[in-house]
Amino acid sequence: MKKSSGQPLKQPSQQRSRITVQAILEAAIHIFDEFGYAAGTTSRIASRAGVSIGSLYQCFPNKDSILTALAEQHLAEGLALSVRLLETLRTSTQALEPVLHDIVGHMIVLHENNPGLHRLLYEEGLLPAQLRQTAKQAEQFLIEEGARCLSQRHDVADVADRQMQAYFVVHAIEHFTHRLVIDQAPVEFQLRGKNELVSMLLRYLQA
Structure with missing residues (x-):
């Protein structure tokens, strides 16, 4: 049983429906990570979520729509976190280095939440086409906001092209x-990598 639409059939309006949808999404992350996208069938997802295949299809018409919902959720969470971190960059009275440590640390935690989903969407190129433009728009928004926040800090070097500066900061992080x-670096290497990234950003922003 597989329907043609790539979008969820309906938005959950009751608490029970929302719980079912979230259980399906969380199960899909584990199934895709364990079996890969091709073999991560809706039957396996339904079984892992503890729901009937009929209940799954009441929420999602097919596997593609589940991936789309996961991608939408991921992009929304990433954007919301990035906006909060940029606001911290703009308003914090702390020195730049601890602020950068905080930003980089939070971004690592964001990626650690669902590394399998990150691999699926970006390493394997399965980010749904309709969301690629959304991701590009979010990226441009963060660059513009980043430029505004950097320009308001007294401990960031004044540069002629603030947008370019923000572009490199956003993409480097x-x-x-x-x-x-994604590379599943050991904890010790990850810590060194975090410190190295902060050091690199600090040198770049204060040069």
Whole structure:
């Protein structure tokens, strides 16, 4: 039983429905990580979630729509966290170094939550096409906000192209925190990597 639409059939309106949807999404993360996307069938997802296959199809028409929902949730969580961290960068009275440590630490934790999902969406290129533009728009928003926040700190070097400065900061944090988690680096190496990233950003921003 597989329907054609790539979007959820309905939005959960009751607490029980929301719990069922979340159980399906969490189960899908584990199934995709364990079996891969191709072999991560809806039957396996339903069994891991503890729901009937019929209940799954009442919430999602197929496996693609489950992946889309996971990607949407991931992008929303990442954007919300990034906005909070940028606001900390703008308003904190702490020195730049501890603020950067806090930002990098939170981004590592974000990636650690679902490393399998990160691999699926980015390493294997399965981020749904309709969400790629959403991701690009979120990225541009963070760069613009980052430029604004950096310009308001007295301990960041004044540069002619603040947007370019923010571009490199945003992408450096995203790329290296992503790699430290996806590559399953040992804890000791991950800690050294975090410190190295902070040191690199500090030198760049105060040069």
